[in-house]
Amino acid sequence: MPIIDSRAKIYIAGHGGLVGAALVRACKRAAFINLLLPSREELDLTSQVDVFRFFETTRPECVIIAAAKVGGIAANMAAPVDFLIENLNIQNNILLACHRYQVSKVIFLGSSCIYPRESLQPMREEYFMHGPLEPTNESYAVAKIAGIRLSQALRQQYNLNVICPIPCNVYGPGDHFEFERSHVVSALVRRFVEAKRSKAPRVTLWGTGKARRELLHVDDLSDACLFLLQNYDAPEIINVGSGEDLSIRELAETVAKIVGYTGQITWDTSKPDGMPRKLLDVSKLRALGWNHQIDLETGILSVIADFEQRYPA
DSSP states (O other): OOOOOTTSOEEEETTTSHHHHHHHHHHHHTTOOOEEOOOTTTOOTTOHHHHHHHHHHHOOSEEEEOOOOOOOHHHHHHOHHHHHHHHHHHHHHHHHHHHHTTOSEEEEOOOGGGSOTTOOSSBOGGGTTSSOOOGGGHHHHHHHHHHHHHHHHHHHHHOOOEEOEEEOEEEOTTOOOSTTTOOHHHHHHHHHHHHHHHTOSEEEEESOSOOEEEEEEHHHHHHHHHHHHHHOOOSSOEEESOSOEEEHHHHHHHHHHHHTOOSEEEEETTSOOOSSEEOBOOHHHHHHTOOOOOOHHHHHHHHHHHHHHHSOO
16 A cells, blocks of 8 residues: 655644644654644534535645544433534535545544444454444444445445544543533543542542443554554454553542542442443454553543643642
């Protein structure tokens, strides 16, 4: 497969978000010098007219689609229509523009929530579309599934060179810390840092704490994307993760310890856990020669530093 030239025009959709910003950092480290990074004011990804005009004007050679409406369980449950429609619009517009303007290589980032709620663990790529989804984030998952199927259809019908990495739960600096939008690590960091600051005697968290999650630092994910950009060309989805998981209770205790919070942790079992377990089988990616590098403690420290910088005491 052709190696992507360092001077190639690379458009990173969603470059202001958690994953997109990490992709920008990774591209700069890899000496890609021609990044296309329009602001939201300059480009409305929900408008097909705007997206097609942007592609016609700039003619990107590579596109990485990291743009999406994202959030935790609460946000997904509160606004399923928004998560479905906005994500469908964004990914349809960009993928169709990639076809029309003959982009050489495309990455469409999926999500581990595409796998069945009761999937065998660890989740192998062939388990995709083999059972009902987790209800608490079904709209987001359905949108991602549609994006994968559109990517594969564009490859089959028009030979668009698009690949679909499926990351596990991603965390790191640049994530949302608002409770209605945050993911699990950033939410826990905020809860425990604020509890320590206020000397709160206890922190109450959603669910039972028994659900298990695999975590991958966002800088590892961006590194994996660039690796796949150069080393993977198949139509099948490919998992990207650490290959290790832990319970939400263990994660909460780890974050509290690193923060230095010594109060009590209690669990509101009237709230949902979400999917019982999400552990990816990453043997396919490891066979290509890629492994994650950032350990959990180092990663959590990076999120704490980000929160304390953005929300000083």
